[in-house]
Amino acid sequence: MEEILAMKGITKVYPNGIVANKDVDFSVRKGEIHAIMGENGAGKSTLMKILFGMEQPEKGDIFFKGEKVVLHSPNTAINYGIGMVHQHFMLVPSLTVAENMVLGVEPKKSSVLFDFEKAVQMTEEVSQKYNLAIDPKAIVEDLAVGKKQKLEILKALLRGAEVLILDEPTAVLTPQETKELFEELINLKNQGFTIIFISHKLKEIKQITDRLTILRNGRSMGIHETKAISEQEISRLMVGRDVVLKVDKKPATPGEVVIETKGLSYHDATGKPVVNQMSFRVRKGEIMGIAGVEGNGQGELVELITGLKKPSVGDIFIGGVPVKDLTVKEIRNLKTSHIPEDRMVYGVAAEGTIGENLISDRFDHPKYNGKLLQKVKSLISRSEELIKDYKVKCDGHTQQVNMLSGGNIQKVVVAREFSSDPKLIVADQPTRGIDVGSTEFIRRKLVELRDEGTAVLLVSADLNEVLELSDSLMVMYGGEIAAYFEDASQVDEMELGMYMLGLKTMEQHEMGGATGE
Amino acid sequence: MGSLFDIIFSANFGYAVLRVTTPILFASLGALISIKAGVVNISMEGTMLTAALAGVAISAYTGSAFGGLVGAVVVGMLLGLLLAYFALNLKTDIILAAIAINLMASGGTVFGLFVISGDRGISSSLASKVLPRIQIPILHQIPVLGPVFSNHNVLTYVAFISVALVYILLYKTPLGLRIRAVGENAHAADSVGISVKKTQYIALIMSGAFAGFGGAFMSMGYVSWFSTNMIAGRGFIALAAEALGMGRPFGVLLTSLLFGSADALANALQAFRIPSEFVQMVPYVVTIIGLVVYAQRKHSAAQKVRQEDRA
Amino acid sequence: MNKRVLFETIRTLVAIGVALLLALIIIFSVSDEPGYALERFLLGPVTNLRNFGNVLEMAIPLIFTGLAISVMFMAKQFNLGAEGGFFFGAVGATALVLTFNLPPVILPVAAIIVGALAGGLGSALPAVLKARMGASELVSSLMMNFILFWLGLFIINNYFRDAMAGAMASHRFPDAAKLTRILPGTRLHFGIFIALAMVVVVYLFLYRSRWGYALRMVGLNIRFAEYSGINTKSVILYSQIIGGMIAGMGGTVELLGMYPRFTWFQLPGYGWDGVIVAIMARNNPLLVPVFAFFLAYLRIGADIMARVTDVPSEVVAIIQGVMIMLVTAERLLAGWRHRMVVKDKMKAAEAAEVEGGGVQHG
């Protein structure tokens, strides 16, 4: 098979001086699925952004079908038939699917007006051709993640891409959705498309890719035949040491109830219940996992517990205290910690320094304040401790957070939330988009805290994670408890999937006492 | 002298409202376009002022009112271009750049006037032209409506028609789609090969053009000369009108009319011996009240916006 | 970091250079003695004590409004009410000094407090509207400027007007109210110390106090602040009210330092200048005086030029505008800078190569 494109000696330095890629060689063959792997901040997205003309390399050449090309804008890349599905979706929320589809290549009618009907029609055509079903008239912000992803792929296909770049497409998908996606990818591959696939999940890589390229600290660790290389090897090449993804944890010793909800409901602006009649308990020293497809109310549930939203009906008790009417601050004072789903939106102030971000929950604590002024020294030393303990890769507490890669940003959040000796931790997608190294680290910490007697409510779309960490487990569907398992170790993935997709729902009695009825 | 009631419901009052509204409407439409593209243009005041002078000067020079209008609009666009160049290419803070433009306009126009006419206050020594008024055939005969809606300056009609045009531009054309996309998520637009910069350039230039129309109206329609600082804050009022307009052309129309009415009302109130300071406050107080009302219904509004964006 | 400082300095110098070049071109086109005009423009302010005094005098109000805007912008509250706050603060102060006759020192101090309160009052409404119902503070503060202006005029006209004065003016201030002149031959007054003290206070408030921390976090990412348990509504309130108070102080200090009575029947415009200063200073209180001085120098130099040469004073406005825009043009020389960065990053990378350490954050 001939190389459809190749990158030679690519070097990229960002304006802030970060060297994202250094002399990277990279190439893909026509019709293969090629993985790019590497820790957070290894330079994967950057390399792909260069390939898609969004970033310009300082050094290096790009060859497309053997001839040297200069990709000074996404436009040129698109014209060469390169399409990209970005890690963070590149969609305009308020517009319809069809409008997003044709953005930049809008069909016209009577030569000046935008032809919406035509756009809809075009959308339908591609989605049929590659059987990726989607409603052209739906508003994008109302779509589920999986759909958004389909839309992104369709966008690329509509623009005639023959090389498809997918940046961490599975990070947000359920097993079913992932399976579906993989089928689609295989099917595209068979139609002669070339696919570049970024992921942190070794299993997936092994499952569908032909070859893989590993990046570390912006350098290429070589191209490998997927079959020929073991997971151990891969992670060693990525992290520079062996990584044990299996967290060995001893059985839980649950104590008294830390958090309990009774008939908890939340109705959104339009009045429809997003969280519906949820009653459950989490005990001291127990990790309760909540599995479920994104957008089935997990997010709202978490916000209700942490005080960001106020329940429409029902009660929440933390350590026996009703918190329904308490402020976020008061709830945090009950020793509740919260790892938010979207670190960039809630978890950090991206332009703030690491130090500032580490103290946001305790900046006003008497310990750190005089009458008028803060005790800067003690704040700084505290930050430095945390940076050390949580191995945040940075050059000091004064560095801006947005210069860290996602993995390290997440460590900053985790450091802050875990270090306030919490009685309850609400962890929402704690390891999303995080490399194996950091993932391992964060999961260990969770288990440690559990063993020290913290109650953990773990929400994750990553089933492995839920299954691996949870002592008990709950599935949410349509804002309700679709299933509850006293003992998480007894559950199998596919069965969970059924509950997650609402194909199955448990009866009250099946769920047993633990949900507190 | 009749009661306030008679005044407000007199045809003259209605006519005045439309006239007072015109310059504000132009400017707030301009502001709207720029904000939709994610670039705030607060240099409306200065741009209108400069355009007002350009219109007078060029119409006097060419002897044609239309020539003056074109000149004013072109100058408006040039200032939009200037703002765009500094904000988008040189990355000067756009608010700052706009304030600087306002600063330059207030002094520059006086200087310009002096160079052109030798006067520093008013351009009356120039034989500048005035844009024609238009009698609308049938409407003109109809009792109440005629006096209110007919026989306005041509630009007043242009302003109101522009509302529809801007709506079509933003919601029915590819360019509009791109402008909104850029304003809402520049990365997304960029990733599909839309040039964010180019789109924002276009938006700022268009907003300048509207300011140009507004300026032309001030000096070639509202009054028949240019005089220093003649915009007298209308450019800022327009920003308020835009902000109140829920980011929608017809919303902007309503809020501009609100201003126009409040202003005309203030003038009518002069007849009753209310302390003049309070009379002067009326338009601004009305705005704040409007702001409060709007803020309370924001939510439902926001959803309306979404519905229309779907269309 | 040091490299950045160096670069910033070079960039600023280049910007000023370019701006001056443009200024020269403009001056050439309007003047018969361009060389002399430019010389006056640049050196006028330092050629004699009074002129230099004028620069410092003008810097004082700019520092106050610059600080006021910085505080509000730091919290991402786009309240443009410094203009009205400044004016209304002065009105408040006038009311006080003409009503109570207190001994020296006490009187101006009381006046400044009242002025601050008046200014704070002015920005309170936009703040409340924002906190309570999310109404755009930009709009309401713009409107408040006008309302405060007319309200102020009403108060002066009806309660403190000097009937014998040939124009709208309050009665003369008692001497006890005046801020002492500190530099003979100039009008430079004690206010400069108050202004500089405020710079320090505001700095400590923003960067060393818990309220300042909360304020900055709200500015950086309000959702993060909420999530962290910060009371964002109260931040929205106090950031704007404090901003208004600082502006009000400024109005008072300017009035008592420079004027024998209240005679403003126009908004003095320092609010907008404050925005310029604040943006130039990137909301950093410590940089505010620097850019306030820069702007004041620019203006005084320009006035001198207009006064002693044939360059009309209006041209100056254009020159100022160009200067402000260029000096803050971040992208100026960006290309050069990037090459600079790349070069030594690559070096660092090579170096790191050797120890095989992490390099991306080098």
Place this chain on the structure above:
Amino acid sequence: APAAPAEPAEPGAPAEPSEDALKVVLLLNGTLGDRSFFDSAHAGVQMIEQQFGAEVRTIEMSYDQTRWEPTLWEVSEQDWDIIILGTWQMTEYLEEIAQEFPDNRYIIFDTSVDYSVGDLSNVYSILYKQNEGSFLAGALAAKVTTSDMELSNDRKLIGFLGGMDIPVINDFLVGYIEGALYVDEDVSVYVSYIGSFDDSASGKENALAQYNAGVDIGFNVAGQAGLGQLDAAQEVNRYAIGVDSDQAMVFAESDPDKAELVLTSMMKRVDNSLVRAAEMHIAGTLPYGEAEALGLVEEAVGLANNDFFERNVPAEIRAELEELAEMIINGDITVSSAIGMSTDELNQIRDAVKP
């Protein structure tokens, strides 16, 4: 071709110092080209230049208050025989600086320094009895509105368009009202304040509101903003009275139709008063250390007596105005002034004639 701006001079001293020539400098706390007040003052010094071969210079300090005091200092340090400045805003600076330079001679117009603050024996103040002039304007307006002139209606309603509700403006208003009432007890006056001296559009808007309410002749006292009244007058075809300078002349050549409607203007003849002062200065009779209020007698105020006036105002009305002027001059009529009036007194006067 634009008139060259104030001619340049070396800093420190005026151009080639010649011993005998009288050196006169005029400081304007505003700019030339206002077609009014400051232009009139400038015209005055130019007459002085011609009539007495003086060497003159005009400095425009612009409207920015912060520039005024420094400029006055600078000029005071240079050697001029007469330093002329104007408006109330300058008085307090002058009171301070004049004492620093006892050998300088200062003339300040349209206001008076407070001679009680110290030794100001080197300052001569010129006040204008704008209330006297306005009295005539009011009388004219009343005559016109009650007359059967073609554009006047049968309502006895006249307009006053002020810039802002401040004493100077109200001094015009008081005279205007008295004049009107003197002619006809039941004339009422529609008083509006534009709230600005720049916004001629708003000036027009307010004037139209007045005309639409039945006003058939109005008096504008609002600088540039007031000019909006002339546009309004033309639009609804009513009469207007200008102020400060001869506003008919502002449009005489560029827009004659408009000029036709400006029956006359109540002028402050700053030029006359300055020439008069210079003359007395040379003769050594100028009463420095005093303030003089110049009115109709000194021809320092008065209605513009131009062709439009001649052509459009009936002879008998003009005659009657002449008489009134005489009666004021020889004291049979004394016009009251707003300067020194409390806001309440003012309100009474305004409410009395409220339509």
